[in-house]
Amino acid sequence: MSPKTAKKVRENIYGIPVFILLIILALLVLIPVVWMAFSAFKPEKEIISWPPTFFPQTLTSQNFVDVQKRINILQYMLNSVIYAGGTTALAVIVNSTAGYAYAFYNFKGKSGLFLLTLATMMVPFQVIMVPLFLIVYKMGMYDSYWGLIIPRVVVAGSIFMMRAAFTGLPKELAEAARIDGLSEFGIFRKIMLPQVKPAIITLTILSINGSWNDLLWPMIVTSSTEMRTLANGLALFIGQNTIEYGAAFAGALISLAPMLILYIFGQKYFVEGMAGSGLKG
Amino acid sequence: MKGMIKYWNKPSRCAYLFLAPSIVLLMIFNVIPLAAAFGLSLFDVPMTLNSAEFVGWKNFIEAFHDDRFINSLKVTAIFTLIEVPIQVAGALVIAAFITKNNLKNKLLRAIYFLPVICSATAVGIMWRMILHSNIGFVTATLRSMGLGKINFLNTPGLTVFVVGFISLWRSFGISAIIYVTAIQQVSASLYEAAEMDGAGKVRQFFHITVPSIRPTFWYILMTRFAGALQIFDIIYITTNGGPNYTTESTVTYIYSRAFSSASSMGYASAMSVILFTVIMAVTVFMYRKMNKED
Incomplete structure (x- = not known):
C-alpha cells in the first residue's frame, strides 16, 4: 500500500465518526420539530398518555379547533400578516432608496450620514x-398597527445590503x-431597481x-388582545x-x-442574507 | 409644481429626497431613543408617564446595590459562557466538515440552518413540551432508563444550562453557515499545495482554514457576544426567569422593571445604559484585538 492510499484509508476511517456526529446533530434538529408537528395532530388523550408516542396513533384536527376556541388565533395571524407585510x-x-442614494449620488454630508447609519447598527x-x-x-x-x-x-x-x-x-x-430624459426617480424605479432583484428578494x-x-416589540407596543401577533x-x-x-402544539x-x-x-x-453580512465584516 | 420637480430632479439634490425617509426614521426611532436612554436613566419616571423627576445618579447607585440586577448580570455571563465558545469554535469545526458542495452537505446545511428561521416562541413551546416533566419524550426516555423524573425547566442550577442549550440549538446554524461561506472563499490552491506536501486534513484545518477565516472568526465572536448579552426571547418563553431568578438575564430583568406592574422607566433605563456600556466595552476590546492581529 503506497503512503498516499494509506492516508486515504485513514481519512475514510476518521470519516465514519465524523459522519455519525453530523447525523446526530441533524437528528437533534429534526426530531424535536417533527415530534412537535406530529403532536399537533394527536388527540389530547394520546398526548398525555404514558409512555409518550412519537408517531400519532390516531390523527385529529381537533387541536386546531381548540386553539381557536381558547385564543383568537385567526386574529393573531391576521395581525402577524399585517405587521410583517406592512x-x-x-x-x-x-x-x-437610501442604499441607492449612497451608491449612486455624491452630495454634501454623504459620509457623515453614512457614518450615522453605520453607528445605529x-x-x-x-x-x-x-x-x-x-x-x-x-x-x-401605542397599541396600533402604525406603532x-x-x-x-x-x-x-x-441599507448596506442595498448599497452593495x-x-x-x-x-x-x-x-x-x-440623456433620454428620464427623471431621477424614474431611473431608480425603471432602470436600477429591476437590476437588483435578488437583493430585493433577500431583503423581503x-x-x-x-x-x-x-x-419583544409586539409585547412592548401592544396591550389589547385584538392587537396581539402570533409570536406574542x-x-x-x-x-x-x-x-x-x-392547543399549544397546534398554535x-x-x-x-x-x-x-x-x-x-x-x-x-435566507442564507445569502444572513451569512453574507459575515463576509463584509 | 413643475419648477419644483425640476429643482429636485438634480442628482445632488434628489439624493436627499431618497435619503430623507431613512434618516428621519433613524433619528426618531434609533438616535433619539439612545440619547433618551441616557437621559431617562437620570430621572424617576412614574407609571403615568406625565412627569419626570431628576434624581441624578440615584438609579445607577441603586442598580449596583440591587441583588436582582447583580444576579441578572451573573446569569447573563453564564449564558454567554455557554453559548459563545460553542458558537465560535464548535460551529467552525462542524462547518469544516460540510464545506464541500455535495448533496449530503447541502442537505445537512439546510437542516442545521432550519432553527434559525423559527420563532423563539415556537422553539420555546416545542422544547417546553419535549422537556415537560409529564408529557415530554426526553423526560419519558430518561425515566424509562431509570434516571428518575428530571424537571429540566424548574430545577435551580440545571435550568440555566437547559435554557442555554435551547438558545444554542436555535442559533447554532447561523454561525456554522457563515463559517461555511467563509471557508468556501479560501483559495483551493492553498489546500492543493498542502495536499502535495502531505499535510493531512487536521493539519490543513489548523494551518490553512483557521488562519484564512480569521475576519469571520472575529465577526462571529463579536456578534455572538453582543447577542448573548441581550438574551431575552427564549428565556421569556421557557422559564420567564425562574426558578427563583436563576435564569433571569439582564434584559429579562430590565423588561420586567420597565413594563410590569412595578414599572420604573428611569431605573430600567439606567440598567439599559449599564448593559450598553458592557456591550460596547466588549465589542471595542475585541475590535482592537482584531485590528492588532492584522
Whole structure:
C-alpha cells in the first residue's frame, strides 16, 4: 500500500465518526420539530398518555379547533400578516432608496450620514426599548398597527445590503437614461431597481421572517388582545401555564408553517442574507 | 409644481429626497431613543408617564446595590459562557466538515440552518413540551432508563444550562453557515499545495482554514457576544426567569422593571445604559484585538 492510499484509508476511517456526529446533530434538529408537528395532530388523550408516542396513533384536527376556541388565533395571524407585510413593504422602499442614494449620488454630508447609519447598527434594540416605547406612546401610536410597523422599517443592515447591490451596477446606465430624459426617480424605479432583484428578494424574505418571529416589540407596543401577533399571543397563552397541550402544539405549528414554506422556497436568500453580512465584516 | 420637480430632479439634490425617509426614521426611532436612554436613566419616571423627576445618579447607585440586577448580570455571563465558545469554535469545526458542495452537505446545511428561521416562541413551546416533566419524550426516555423524573425547566442550577442549550440549538446554524461561506472563499490552491506536501486534513484545518477565516472568526465572536448579552426571547418563553431568578438575564430583568406592574422607566433605563456600556466595552476590546492581529 503506497503512503498516499494509506492516508486515504485513514481519512475514510476518521470519516465514519465524523459522519455519525453530523447525523446526530441533524437528528437533534429534526426530531424535536417533527415530534412537535406530529403532536399537533394527536388527540389530547394520546398526548398525555404514558409512555409518550412519537408517531400519532390516531390523527385529529381537533387541536386546531381548540386553539381557536381558547385564543383568537385567526386574529393573531391576521395581525402577524399585517405587521410583517406592512414592515416589509415599507422597508423595501425606504432601505432601497437610501442604499441607492449612497451608491449612486455624491452630495454634501454623504459620509457623515453614512457614518450615522453605520453607528445605529451598534445600538442594540434591547437598550433603546424603554425610550422607544415612550416615544411611540407619546406619538399616539401605542397599541396600533402604525406603532408596530413604523419604528421597525429602517434597518441599517438592509441599507448596506442595498448599497452593495447598487454599487455593482454601471453608472453609464443612469447617464444614458438621463440623456433620454428620464427623471431621477424614474431611473431608480425603471432602470436600477429591476437590476437588483435578488437583493430585493433577500431583503423581503429577511424582513418578513424578522417581523413574523419578533416577540419583544409586539409585547412592548401592544396591550389589547385584538392587537396581539402570533409570536406574542402564543407566548402569553403558553405563559398561563396551560394544560391544553394539544392547543399549544397546534398554535406553535401554525406560527411555524409559513416560515417553513418560505424557507423551502427561499433557502438561498435566507442564507445569502444572513451569512453574507459575515463576509463584509 | 413643475419648477419644483425640476429643482429636485438634480442628482445632488434628489439624493436627499431618497435619503430623507431613512434618516428621519433613524433619528426618531434609533438616535433619539439612545440619547433618551441616557437621559431617562437620570430621572424617576412614574407609571403615568406625565412627569419626570431628576434624581441624578440615584438609579445607577441603586442598580449596583440591587441583588436582582447583580444576579441578572451573573446569569447573563453564564449564558454567554455557554453559548459563545460553542458558537465560535464548535460551529467552525462542524462547518469544516460540510464545506464541500455535495448533496449530503447541502442537505445537512439546510437542516442545521432550519432553527434559525423559527420563532423563539415556537422553539420555546416545542422544547417546553419535549422537556415537560409529564408529557415530554426526553423526560419519558430518561425515566424509562431509570434516571428518575428530571424537571429540566424548574430545577435551580440545571435550568440555566437547559435554557442555554435551547438558545444554542436555535442559533447554532447561523454561525456554522457563515463559517461555511467563509471557508468556501479560501483559495483551493492553498489546500492543493498542502495536499502535495502531505499535510493531512487536521493539519490543513489548523494551518490553512483557521488562519484564512480569521475576519469571520472575529465577526462571529463579536456578534455572538453582543447577542448573548441581550438574551431575552427564549428565556421569556421557557422559564420567564425562574426558578427563583436563576435564569433571569439582564434584559429579562430590565423588561420586567420597565413594563410590569412595578414599572420604573428611569431605573430600567439606567440598567439599559449599564448593559450598553458592557456591550460596547466588549465589542471595542475585541475590535482592537482584531485590528492588532492584522
